[in-house]
Amino acid sequence: MMSRRIKYALLAGSLVILLLLAYPFVMGPLCITAATHRWHGFSTVRICPRFVEVLPAEVAQRFDDIVEPDGSRPAIEDALRDLGIDYSWDRLQGRYQGIIRAPDSNFHALVVHIYLDESGIYQRIDVYDSFTWL
Known part of the structure; x- marks a missing residue:
C-alpha cells in the first residue's frame, strides 16, 4: 500500500x-x-512574449502619408527605409513585402505587402499581424 x-x-x-x-x-x-x-x-509581467507596439493601421497611415497615390518604386523604397521596414521585392507576386519584428521576440511581427500596378505605380498597402511562435 x-x-x-x-x-x-x-x-x-x-x-x-x-x-x-x-x-x-x-x-x-x-x-x-x-x-x-x-x-x-x-x-x-512576462506572461506573454513581447509584441510590436505599433498597430497595422498606423503603419499603413504613415506609409500613405509619405508616398503619393501615384508613387513610383524609388519613392516606395525610400518610404520603407524611412519607416525602418525590412523589405524585398517579390517578383512572382509583383509586390514589395516587408516585416516589422517585435524586439527580442519571435512571437509577433507585422507583415507589410505593397501592391503596384503593371507600370510600377503604387496601388495599396496591406499590413497585418503575424504570430509565429505558438
Missing part, C-alpha cells in the same frame, strides 16, 4: 504534466489576443 506522501507526489507530478500539456492551448490564444489588442500588461 502506498503512503500518503507518495500519492501526493504522484498527484502533484500528474498536475504538472497536465499544466505543461495544456499551457500552449490556454496561453496561446490569450497571448495572441493580448498582442492583437496591444494589452501591454501581459507582456510587461
Whole structure:
C-alpha cells in the first residue's frame, strides 16, 4: 500500500504534466489576443512574449502619408527605409513585402505587402499581424 506522501507526489507530478500539456492551448490564444489588442500588461509581467507596439493601421497611415497615390518604386523604397521596414521585392507576386519584428521576440511581427500596378505605380498597402511562435 502506498503512503500518503507518495500519492501526493504522484498527484502533484500528474498536475504538472497536465499544466505543461495544456499551457500552449490556454496561453496561446490569450497571448495572441493580448498582442492583437496591444494589452501591454501581459507582456510587461512576462506572461506573454513581447509584441510590436505599433498597430497595422498606423503603419499603413504613415506609409500613405509619405508616398503619393501615384508613387513610383524609388519613392516606395525610400518610404520603407524611412519607416525602418525590412523589405524585398517579390517578383512572382509583383509586390514589395516587408516585416516589422517585435524586439527580442519571435512571437509577433507585422507583415507589410505593397501592391503596384503593371507600370510600377503604387496601388495599396496591406499590413497585418503575424504570430509565429505558438
